[in-house]
Structure formats: C-alpha cells, structure tokens
Amino acid sequence: MAKIVFGMAVPHSGMLGQKPEDWLTNGDRDRKNPALWYKGKTYTYPELEALRGAAFAPFLTLEERTQRAARCRAALDEMAEAYARANCDVVIVLGKDQKEIWPDQSPSITIYTGDEVHNGPPQRPVYAPDHHVVHQAYPEFATYLINRFQSESFDLNDLMAWPQNTWMEARQGYAPNYPVVPHAYSFVYHQIMGDDVPRHVPVLFNLFYPPTQPSMKRCIEFGRVLREAIEAWPEDVRVGVIASGGLTHFVNDEDFDRDVMGKLAAYDYEGLMTYDDSWYQSGTSEVKIYSIVMMALQQTGAQMTLVDYVPCWRTEAGTGEGMGFMYWAAPEA
Template sequence: MAKIVFGMAVPHSGMLGQAPEDWLTNGERDRNNPELWFRNRTWTYPELEAHRGAAFEPFLTIEERTERAARCRAALDKMADAYKRAKVDVCIVLGKDQKEIWPDQSPSITIYTGEDVHNGPPQRPVYAPDHHVVHKAYPELATYLIKAFQKEGFDLNDLQAWPENVWMEKQRGRKADYPVVPHAYSFVYHQIMGDEPPPHVPVLFNLFYPPTQPSMARCIEFGRVLREAIAAWPEDVRVAVIASGGLSHFVNDEEFDRDVMGKLAAYDYEGLAAIPDGYYQSGTSEVKIYSIVMMALQPTGAAMTLVDYVPCWRTAAGTGEGMGFMYWNPEEAPAAA
C-alpha cells in the first residue's frame, strides 16, 4: 500500500531569484497597488504607511537584504536535501495558477490527469533550467484521486492537457513553443527536485481570485480525503505531499506568520480555520494549502521541522514576503534551524 513519508511547505517567491540589490524594485508595484491585503482588509499604500509608519526602513539596507537572501538560499538548499533524504517515489504537488494559464476563469480545485509537464525558458531562471524539459505526471493516480474525492462530495475540475502559459508572452515578452507549467510547480521541480521530479500529480487551487476560492476548512477537509485516498492506493510507493507558496505577502505580517507556523506545528486545524478568511487573501492565501500537508502527515506523528523563517521587505511600510521553510519527515528527528 502507498505510504506518505514526507511533507513540505516552501515559498516560491520571485524574490528568491533576485539579487539583493534588486529586492526594492517591486516596491514601486506595491506603492501603486490600490488593494494591499493586510489584517482582514485592503489598504492603499499611503494608508498602510500611515498605519505602520516607516518601521521597516532599517531592514531595507543592502546589508540586511544580503544577509536575508543568504539565509533564504541556505534554507532552500536544506529543503532540497531533506526532500532527497526522504527517497520518495511519487509526489502530490499543491499549488495554484495565478492567471498564467487561465486568464479568464478560476476553477476552485483542479487535478491534472495528463501525461506530461513542461518547464523551461522563457520561464525565469529561478523557476526553470535554461532548456526545455518534460516531466512525467501520474495520470492513473490523478484519475483515482478525482474519483476518491467525488465519493466524498468534492466536485473537481479535470485538467487533461496544459493550456498555453499566456503569462510568458505578457511578462516575459515571448511565447513558449510548449505549455510552460505555472511557477508554483516549476519552482518545486527546479529548486527542490533538481529538475528530476518523480511521477507526480499537480493539484491546482484557486487561492487568489474570488468568488471560487476554497476556504481554509475546505482545504483541511481536502487534506483528510487525500490522506485516506493515498493510504488506499494499492501500489507500494513512498509518497510526498508538497505545498508551494506562502507565507504572508504582499504585505509582510510576521506576527501572523509565526502564529500560523505555530498552529501548523501543533496540528491545530481549528485554530487555522478560525482565522477570518480576510487574512487569507492575495499571496497570503497560499497558506491554505499548508494545512493539506499538515493533515496528510498527522497520522505519521511527524514533528514539523522549521528550517528558517525569513521576512523579506521591499518598502518602509512593510510590503514584501514572509519566507517560511518547513518540512515533515516521520523517519527522522526534527532538524535544528
């Protein structure tokens, strides 16, 4: 029977591919964003700056940025090592489409049942190698999972072939000759799996765009069904469940992040579900799929290993991204951060 042996939650921020000298570039985008989500509501940048003051100005120096970038790189390397040690045969990769392949629709939950997954240029180097690669998915397991979820009252979208990644032309200036996978997945393949993912099932959640976002409670229930379905899968394989995204962004909230990480470590489902949905918006919405990893690993008794937590700022008002690097491995003791 299949056995879940590893779980991971990892950020996939573009900042992880930027030189520290360039971290403040997107601050201008933050200043022009009329809907910065923070603490259950939206703010304009002037409102946010008035509320938070210039409290984060000390963290914008090149010395601070360089130190934090180095910590993120070291954490990613440790995460890749942890994945390698787990010796998994199959992976469930949880992520989302950020209007990269679906600019005009937002299915709530989708499972990819096709054969191939494509990555490479013109995807940014932090997300892909410098050449076209094709990875094998796991259509048999994907179809099995859809049927298992249907039995538990989930109505899922079945993605049988990847659409064109329209973000490539819009943001990178040219089309690809193949359907480049969304960045939430390409980051995991490239940074964690060394461009050699095992047979795997990509699951896409609409985390960003109302009104079809699944709630935190729904994601927790998804984790339960996924766990039970994998346990019933007859193949003798070692399975990993990896969530790509989070923590708080595009307004950093260190207090919120540390509260969430504490709840994840304690398997505190009720606590996560009790947080108002207005906190799980914009990029911070990606925290919802962390709960799926937590639910999948709970029966193993695994303790969460927090490799590092690195708040990375872009403006004096505290916009940026909270980078949390954590994994669960029931076969080893938690590693020291």
C-alpha cells in the same frame, strides 16, 4: 500499499531568484497596488504607510537584504536535501494558477490527469533550467484521486492537457511551442527537485480570485480525503506532499506568520480556522494549502521541522514576503 513519508511547505517567490540589490525594485509595484491586503482589510500604499509608518526602513539596507537572501538560499538548500533524503517515488504538488494558464476562469480545485509537464524558458532562472524539460505526471493516480474526491462530495475540475501559458507571452515577450507550467510548480521542480522530477500529480487551487476560492476549512477536509486516498492506493510507493507558496505577502505580518507556523507545528486545525477567510487573501491565501500537508502527515507522527523563517522587506511600510521553510519527515519512513 502506498505510504506517506514526507511533506513540505515552501515559498516560491521571485525574490528568491533576485539579487538583494534588486529587492527594492519590487517596492515600486507595491506602491502602485490599490489593494494591499493586511489583517483582513485592503489598503492603498499611502494608507498602509499611515498605519505602519516607516518602521521597516532599518531592514532595507543592502547589508540587511544580503544577510536575509543568504539565509533564504541556505534554507532552500536544506529543504532540497530533506526532500532527497525522503526518497519519494510519487509526489503530490499543491499550488495554484495566478492567471497564467487561465486568464478568463478560476476553477476552485483542479487535478491534472495528463501525461507530461513542461518547464523551461521563458520562465525566469529561479523557476526553470535554461532549456526545455519534460517531466512525467501520473495520470492513473490522478484519475483515481478525482474519483475518490468525487465520492466524498468534492466536485473537481479535470485538467487533461496544459493550456498555453499566456502570462509568459504577455510578460516575458514570447510563448514557446510547449505549455510552460505555472510558477508554483516550476519552482518546486527546479529548486527542490533539481529538475529530477518523479511521477507526480499537480493539484491546482484557486487561492487568489473570489468567489470560487476554497476556504481553510475546505482545504483541511481536502487533506483528510487526500491522506485516506493515498493510503488506500495499492501500489507500494513512498509518497510526498508538497505545498508551494506562502507565507504573508504582499504585506508582511510577522506576528501572523509566527502564529500560523505555531499552529502548523501543533496540528491545530481549529486555530487555523479561527482566522476569518479575509485574512487568507492575496498571496497569503497560499497558507491554506499548508493545512493539507499537515493533515496528510499527522497520522505518521511526523513533527514539523522549521528550517528558517525570513521576513524579506522591500518598502518602509512593510511590504514584502514572509519566507517560511518547513517540512515534515515521517519517523522510520
């Protein structure tokens, strides 16, 4: 029978691939954003600045940015080492499409049942190697999962072939002759797996775009069904579950991040659901799929290891991204 041995929640921010000298350029985008989500509401940048003042200016020095970038790099290296130690035969990769492959639709939950996953240019170097690579998916296991979820009242989208990555063409200037996977997955393949990717099942959640976003409660229930389905799979394999994304962004909320991480460590599902869904919007919505990892690993007795938490700031009003690096390793796995 399959055995769940490892879980991970890891950010996939482009800031992790930028030199700290360039972090503040992202602040220009934040200042133009008309809907910055913060504590369940949206703000323009002037409104956010009026609310929070310039309290985060001390964190914008080059020295401060350099130190935080170094901590992020060290944390990513430790996360990759933890993944390697787990020796997973199969991985479930949880992420999302951010209008990269589906500019005109937002399926709530999708499982990829095709054979291959493509990565490479024109993805930025933080997300991909400098050449085209092809990774093997796991269509038999993916189809089995869809059937299990269907029997548990989940109506899922079956993605049988990757569409062209239209974001790549629009933003990077050209589209290759292969369908580049969305960045939530590219990051895991490149940064955590070192482009040595085992058989795996990509699962895509619509975390960004109303009205088809799954709620925190729905994601927790997804985690329960996923755990039971993996444990019933007859193949003798070691399975990992990785969530790509989070914590708060594009407005950092350190208090919220620390509270969420505490609830994750305590397997506190009720606590995660006490936050209204309006708190889980924009990039912060990616926190929802962390609950799937904790649900999948709870039965193993795994304790969460928090490698580091690094708020990375890029404007005086506190926009940026909260980088949380955490994993669950099953004891005696």
